[in-house]
Amino acid sequence: xxxxxxxxxxxxxxxxxxxxxxxxxxxxxxxxxxxxxxxxxxxxxxxxxxxxxxxxxxxxxxxxxxxxxxxxxxxxxxxxxxxxxxxxxxxxxxxxxxxxxxxxxxxxxxxxxxxxxxxxxxxxxxxxxxxxxxxxxxxxxxxxxxxxxxxxxxxxxxxxxxxxxxxxxxxxxxxxxxxxxxxxxxxxxxxxxxxxxxxxxxxxxxxxxxxxxxxxxxxxxxxxxxxxxxxxxxxxxxxxxxxxxxxxxxxxxxxxxxxxxxxxxxxxxxxxxxxxxxxxxxxxxx
Amino acid sequence: xxxxxxxxxxxxxxxxxxxxxxxxxxxxxxxxxxxxxxxxxxxxxxxxxxxxxxxxxxxxxxxxxxxxxxxxxxxxxxxxxxxxxxxxxxxxxxxxxxxxxxxxxxxxxxxxxxxxxxxxxxxxxxxxxxxxxxxxxxxxxxxxxxxxxxxxxxxxxxxxxxxxxxx
Numbered sequence: 001x002x003x004x005x006x007x008x009x010x011x012x013x014x015x016x017x018x019x020x021x022x023x024x025x026x027x028x029x030x031x032x033x034x035x036x037x038x039x040x041x042x043x044x045x046x047x048x049x050x051x052x053x054x055x056x057x058x059x060x061x062x063x064x065x066x067x068x069x070x071x072x073x074x075x076x077x078x079x080x081x082x083x084x085x086x087x088x089x090x091x092x093x094x095x096x097x098x099x100x101x102x103x104x105x106x107x108x109x110x111x112x113x114x115x116x117x118x119x120x121x122x123x124x125x126x127x128x129x130x131x132x133x134x135x136x137x138x139x140x141x142x143x144x145x146x147x148x149x150x151x152x153x154x155x156x157x158x159x160x161x162x163x164x165x166x167x168x169x170x171x172x173x174x175x176x177x178x179x180x181x182x183x184x185x186x187x188x189x190x191x192x193x194x195x196x197x198x199x200x201x202x203x204x205x206x207x208x209x210x211x212x213x214x215x216x217x218x219x220x221x222x223x224x225x226x227x228x229x230x231x232x233x234x235x236x237x238x239x240x241x242x243x244x245x246x247x248x249x250x251x252x253x254x255x256x257x258x259x260x261x262x263x264x265x266x267x268x269x270x271x272x273x274x275x276x277x278x279x280x281x282x283x284x285x286x
Numbered sequence: 287x288x289x290x291x292x293x294x295x296x297x298x299x300x301x302x303x304x305x306x307x308x309x310x311x312x313x314x315x316x317x318x319x320x321x322x323x324x325x326x327x328x329x330x331x332x333x334x335x336x337x338x339x340x341x342x343x344x345x346x347x348x349x350x351x352x353x354x355x356x357x358x359x360x361x362x363x364x365x366x367x368x369x370x371x372x373x374x375x376x377x378x379x380x381x382x383x384x385x386x387x388x389x390x391x392x393x394x395x396x397x398x399x400x401x402x403x404x405x406x407x408x409x410x411x412x413x414x415x416x417x418x419x420x421x422x423x424x425x426x427x428x429x430x431x432x433x434x435x436x437x438x439x440x441x442x443x444x445x446x447x448x449x450x451x452x453x
Contacts, residue, residue, distance in 0.1 A: 067413065069418060070413040070417065070418035071411045071412065071413050072403075072408065072411060073417035074413055075403060075408055075410075075411035076407075077417050078417060078420060082424070085421075085424040086424050089425055089426045089431075090426055090430065090431050090434040091434075093426050093427070093428060093430070094431040094434060094435045094440070097428050097431055097442075098442060105422075105425065106425065108424075108425075109421045111403075113402065114402070115402055115404070117403060125421075127421075129403060194409045196408050197404075197405040197408040197409060203450075207450070210448040211447055211448075213448070214447050214448060217445050218442060218443055218444070218445050219435065219440060220435065220439075220440030220441045220442060220443065222345055223345075223346065224343075224346045224361055227346075227362055228361070231365060231366040231367075232366065234366070235365065235366055241402060241404075244404060245403065245404050245405060245408075248405075254313060254365055257313060257362055257365065258313050258314065259451060260362060261313070261314070261363060262451035263448045263451045264448065268346055271443075271445075272345070273441075274345065275438060275439065275440055277438050277440075
C-alpha cells in the first residue's frame, strides 16, 4: 500500500519541474507515517497540514473546520435572527453533549439560502440552510437534522475525505512554493467550500443517520424526528433546484429511510417518553 | 339524502384543505396493527408500493387506511406524500432561476434571502472572517445547553449506537 502511494507521488512529481522540493516533501510525508501526528513540531500559528494517514491533531481539525465554515458563510450569510441562531446552538450543543466529542467548540448556524441542505465542517461547525429549517415542524425534527451532522463530525467523515483527497493531491499541493499561511490552508482544503459540495460514501451517510437517531434519543427527543424529516424531503421532486445538491451528495431519502427502518426495527418500541416540543421550535419568517 | 352527501363531501374537502389527510406509499411489505405497538394484534397487511392514507402519527407509527382497512403501521415503512415540486424562485415572488443566483440573462439579480447554494457557489465561495466570528458569537456552553434541555424537560438517557442492518 505504502509503496503504491509513493509510486503515485513519484508519478505526480515527474510532471513537475520542482523535483527537488518534492523529495523533501516525500521525506516529510514518510516521517509523518512513522511519527505520531500529535507531536508534529510545528511553529505556533503555522498553517495546519493534513497528514494523509493517522490522526489529525484536534487543534488542526478545528482550524480546518473554521476555514471551511467561513467559506460556506462567504457563499450564504447567517440569517439575521439572533434568537434563531442562539436557539439552534442550544439544541445542537445539547445533542453534541451526548456524543463522544462533547468538548469541541460546537457552533451551529442557520444560513440564508432557500436550498435544502446542511453542512458539517470538521471541528464542530454545522450550518443548516433556511430552506431546510422552514420544513421542520418541531424541535425533535431539528434535533434529528443536527444530530446527523454531529455524527459526521464525531466520526470525522469530512476530515477523512480531505485526507484521502490530500493523498492524491499531495504530490502537487505540497510542491507549491511557500505561500501565505491562509492561502496554504486554502490550498489544503481545496477551493472555496468544495469539500462540502462533494458527497461522502453512502455508508458514511447511513452511519450518520443511525447515529443521529440515537443521539437525538439520548438527548431525550422523540426518536423519529430525523425519519420524519427524511419523509418530508423524500417527496420533494429531485428536479427542484433547491434539493439538487442534497440529492447529488446523499443517497435518496427513500433509501435512507429503508436502511434506517431496517436498523431501527422494533428497538425503539420501549422508548415512549421522547419529546417533540413543537411549541418550542423557533419560528422564522420565510 | 342528497343534503347529507353534500355535507359529507364538504367535510371531506375541509379535511383536505386543512391537510388533515395525507397520502403515502408503502416502502416495503408490512403488517397493519390494531394499535401503535409492535405486539398489537395484526389487522391486515400493506404491500410494497401500495397507496395509503395517513390519518395521524404517534411517535414511530402512522395510523393509516389501505383501501377499507384501517390500522397502525411503522412510520419507517411509509413514504409520505406524492412527489411535489418546491420552487425557490416562486417562493421568492416569481424571480426566475434564483437557485443559481442569476437571472436568465446572465446578470446577477438581487437575491437577498433567496440564494442558491449549489456546487458552483460553494467552490467559488470566499472566506468571510467577520461572518465566521459572528457565527461563533452565538455558540453556547455545555452548561447553557443543559439548562435549556431541562426547561424542555429533556432527560438524557443511555443508548448504544445501532449496528448496520444485517449485522
